[in-house]
Amino acid sequence: MGDSHYFSASPGGKRRAKSVELRVGDLDMELATDRGVFAADEVDFGTRYLLAEAPRPPQDGPLLDLGCGYGPIAVALSRWAPQAPLWAVDVNPRALELCRANLDRHSSDTSGDATVCHPDEVPPGVRFASVYSNPPIRIGKAALHNVLAQWLGRLADEGRAYLVVNKNLGADSLARWLNQQQWPTTRLSSRRGYRILEVVAKSP
Numbered sequence: 001m002g003d004s005h006y007f008s009a010s011p012g013g014k015r016r017a018k019s020v021e022l023r024v025g026d027l028d029m030e031l032a033t034d035r036g037v038f039a040a041d042e043v044d045f046g047t048r049y050l051l052a053e054a055p056r057p058p059q060d061g062p063l064l065d066l067g068c069g070y071g072p073i074a075v076a077l078s079r080w081a082p083q084a085p086l087w088a089v090d091v092n093p094r095a096l097e098l099c100r101a102n103l104d105r106h107s108s109d110t111s112g113d114a115t116v117c118h119p120d121e122v123p124p125g126v127r128f129a130s131v132y133s134n135p136p137i138r139i140g141k142a143a144l145h146n147v148l149a150q151w152l153g154r155l156a157d158e159g160r161a162y163l164v165v166n167k168n169l170g171a172d173s174l175a176r177w178l179n180q181q182q183w184p185t186t187r188l189s190s191r192r193g194y195r196i197l198e199v200v201a202k203s204p
């Protein structure tokens, strides 16, 4: 990881461009990565598990990849729901740059709008039909709760979020907290210590 953390807003450090393979279900593609971003050497197991197990996105969107990194989830969503408006947000500028490049490379001419940006740049009125995330657990519990509350509060009526979280990093207590906050949350699947949580929008 070098001299800075992947979740830093300023990853800094030397660059070392490389590519990794994303192979999940019908997807088989190369993605550009670099130093200073999450899972730079290999697509994370949790991310692959989320893509393999979570339900496919609705075709009309809008969709959100929360904490997109170099974009494995965003690229998959754009393949599976090519017409849906897609938002991919991250605080790490290098991750945003890579995610844009990976979406450009792998989306077709007929794909819908994809916006890759800092979280503050998403207009406040946008509501999401589905959110997919391998969330930034390592920013700490209080910060994570804030980030999740902010974005889950922007689910459309009957919208759903799919989160992959490791049990050792607090998946079960996170599910309890979400339920306490009135976001109905269930464990869809569990493998190798990872959980996939499905979170339903609060009733209006």
Ligand SMILES: C[S@@+](CC[C@H](N)C(=O)[O-])C[C@H]1O[C@@H](n2cnc3c(N)ncnc32)[C@H](O)[C@@H]1O
Residues within 6 Å of the ligand: 006, 007, 008, 038, 039, 044, 047, 066, 067, 068, 069, 070, 071, 072, 073, 089, 090, 091, 092, 095, 119, 134, 135, 136, 137, 139, 147
């Ligand atoms: C576990 S990584 C997942 C990256 C990518 N989605 C993947 O699956 O490889 C979490 C990401 O969340 C980003 N992040 C950290 N704090 C954030 C925040 N407040 N809002 C949005 N993204 C954030 C990090 O920079 C990191 O890229």
